[in-house]
Amino acid sequence: MRGITLALDAMGGDFGPDVIVPAALQALRYYPQLELLLVGKPAAITNYLVKYNSISNDRISIVPTKYIINSEAKPSQAILSSQGTSMRVALELIKVGRAHACVSAGNTGALMGLAKLVLTPIAGIHRPALMVILPHQNNGKTVVLDIGANIKCNAMMLVQFAIIGEVIAKQIIGVVNVPRVALLNIGAENTKGFGNIHQAAKILSNISSINYIGYLEANELLTGKTDIIVCEGFVGNVTLKTMEGVIRFFLSLIKSSDDSVQHNFSMNTNIVCNFSYMNPDKYNGAYLVGLCGTVIKSHGAANQQAFTTAITQAVKAVERQISKKIASRLAECWITTE
Amino acid sequence: MRGITLALDAMGGDFGPDVIVPAALQALRYYPQLELLLVGKPAAITNYLVKYNSISNDRISIVPTKYIINSEAKPSQAILSSQGTSMRVALELIKVGRAHACVSAGNTGALMGLAKLVLTPIAGIHRPALMVILPHQNNGKTVVLDIGANIKCNAMMLVQFAIIGEVIAKQIIGVVNVPRVALLNIGAENTKGFGNIHQAAKILSNISSINYIGYLEANELLTGKTDIIVCEGFVGNVTLKTMEGVIRFFLSLIKSSDDSVQHNFSMNTNIVCNFSYMNPDKYNGAYLVGLCGTVIKSHGAANQQAFTTAITQAVKAVERQISKKIASRLAECWITTE
Known part of the structure; x- marks a missing residue:
């Protein structure tokens, strides 16, 4: 391997190689040191490489697989019959050292289950989580987890x-000061919410190296009051999807407004620029964190731009x-609490 | 009583009579048959009635009380020492038949606890819920409950x-066909989410007079795919606040865009009109439902327009x-399932 090598599950998502091949080519243009392993059906992938005049690109290799995990399949069943699927083989390429990330x-469920099976969690981690980085209104970003890997979590999982x-x-994100950590809750008072949240708050307050700032309500998610917001996977998933629904609705309103009034275009462009960084396509790529290896989950419906963003996330995670670093910070915190 | 009489807790919220008195006067202009009981400190209320030249308005009466429940107080403690507070007296006015609603x-916690204590739940109702009516993008509305009265719910509560x-x-809302009912979940598949949601789905599917359409994800909340969305109070509260945060952020962006560019104003106005019905001020007023009596909870930070909207909600609930009707529909559904 020279530079960074990523394994892409070329058959995953709603569009498979139709979106993933051009996204891969775009990512190669961004990162001169990047190599990509496209895992999937060779004929399908080749078709698109030919279409984009990239059949002889020596930074792309095809890793042939026969099978595909259906996006509608029940995760437990999909995992049982996952041998030789593009998703599993992409993960195994990390395990055997051919790829740095996937x-x-x-x-989503199959990817989380398989990743845990193939890559195993970092020592000491109870359960891996699904994490996303959201832009906020003060030109910064907020880390949100768990957004769906564990619908229910105990206090120690939330602390991890x-x-x-x-x-x-x-x-x-590059936060310079000690990052601020908040727990998502339905009020700022100690008595609000569930027992596991109260316990997690207590533990976090007692780890002196963590800058725990308390509970935060969901209407403050985009305000930049915290660098990290922690919640259980069910509520995290609902929060993220609620946000996505409102933002997509807003963007569709602006678009229809543009269509109906041709002049005044500059104003709309202005608002769109201010707001479009909230577009789910721009922050596509949820991290599956807590594993010995980097796995990025893209939206199933990701378009080319969105899938390229997901590849970018993987590159950054590998570079850093x-x-x-999670493993060593975890060890550090346990030392602090002793 | 002639027409409809409402008891307003004139001391509640961040602004008390400063907002509630002018909101009350505005509501009286909308509804010629409305009478209002302003419950609170007579001097404070009178000041504002004088300010608005309404001291002799014979459709307003002051019901004097000495005490106020602090908005930061722990609900259980607030309830213990609630005798003679504006909130409790306002509820008692329903109980004794002087007001139709409050x-x-x-x-919020104190209001829910006191309402249950003073008004008691409708026979057969396990727990009252907090409910809101949200506008959706197809020019209709969606009922969302529970948004915070019961952080955890069993299957039968969700069914109720x-x-x-x-x-x-x-x-x-005036839905003409049999209203569509959905359960909020993190996926459409049967296996997604918690056991109580699965059980509720099963029970709802078996009540033939209910038009149960399945699970709905949070990104579809504003699409108008359902008339009613049911969830536990914790996740409902987070969903609503997430939505509120994104919408307020959007409205602030448009406002700052307006300020910086004076021309092209028509375009922004156009977008604002399309979107402003999503402004939390416009749909202020959560219903506390399942009680023998109507109680509307306004946002604590409600401005005059928002508090008037909450009064409007109370008027509609009394009129209908x-x-x-909840009591009789409940009885009907149990008959259907037998």
Whole structure:
């Protein structure tokens, strides 16, 4: 391997190689040191490489697989019959050292289950989490986890997610001061919400190296009051999707407004520019964190731009050696609490 | 009583009579048959009635009380020492038949607890819920409950919320066909989410008079795919606040865009008009449903327009005899399942 090598599940998502091949080519233009392994059906991938005049690009290799995990399949069943699928083979390429990370737009549940099976969690991590980096209104970013890997979490899982989020805030977002950590809750008072949240708050307050700032309500998610917000996977998933629904609705309104009134275009462009960084396509790529290896989950419906963004996330995670840094920060925090 | 009489907790919320008195006067202009009981400190209320030249308005009476429930107070403690507070007296006015309904912008937890204590739940209702009516992008409205009264719910509570929501969709929104009921979940598949959601889905599917359409994800909340969406109070509260945060952020962007570019104003106005019905001020007023009596909870930070909207909600609920209709629909559904 020279530079960074990523394994792409070329068959995953709603569009498979139709979107993933051009996204891969775009990413190669961004990163001269990047190499990509396109995992999937050779004929399908080749068709698109020919279409984009890239059949002889020596930074792309095809890793042939026969099978595909259906995006509608029940994760437990999909995992049972996952041998030889593009998703599993992409993950195995990390395990055997051929790739540094993997990106897939396939079945989320299957990807999480397989990643845990193939890559195993970092020592001490109870459960890996699904994490996303959201832009906020003060031109910064907020790390949100868990957004769906674990619908229910105990206090210690929430604490571990906070520590993982802290590493991401420093390494990926580039937060300079000690990152601020908040727990998502339905009020600022101690009595609000569930027992596991109260316990997590207590533990986080007692780790002196963590800048725990308390509970945050969901209407403050975009205000930039925190660098990391931690929640259980069910509520995290609902939060993210609620946000996505409102933003897509807003963007569609602006678009229809543009269509109906041709003049005054500059104003709309102005608003769109201000707001479009909130477009889910721009922050596509959820990190599956807490594993010995980097796995990025793209939206199933990702378009080319969105899938390229997901590849970008993988490159950054590899460059910053996220898994290794999570492991060492975790060890540090346990020392602090002793 | 002639027409409709409402008791307003004049001391509740962040602004008390400063907002509530002018909002009350505005509501009286909308509804010629409305009478209002302003419950609170007479001197404070009188000041504002004088300010608005309404001291001799014979459709307003002051019901004097000495005490106020602090909006930061722990609900259980607030309830213990609630005798003689504006919130409690406003609820008691329903109980003794002097008012048809009550509106308060005060401490949510205390209001829910006191309402249950003073008004008691409708026979058969396990737990009252907090409900909101949200506008959606197809020019209709969606009933969402529970948005915070019960952070955790069992399956039967979710089923009862669905039935309550159905009555509201028919009576308040005016849905003509059998209203569509969905459960909020993190995927459409049967295996997604928690056991209580799965059980509720099963029960709802078996009640033939209910138009249960399945699980809905949070990014579809504004699409108008359902008339009623049912969820547990924790996740409902987070969903609503997430939405509120994104919408307020969007409205602030448009405002700052307006300020910086004076021309092209028509375009922004156009977008604002399209979107402003999503402004939380416009749909202020959560219903506390499932009680023998109508209670509307206004945002604590409601401005005059928002508090008037909350009064409007109370008027509609009284006009449509919501509590009575919920009780009879509930009885009907149990007959259907037998």
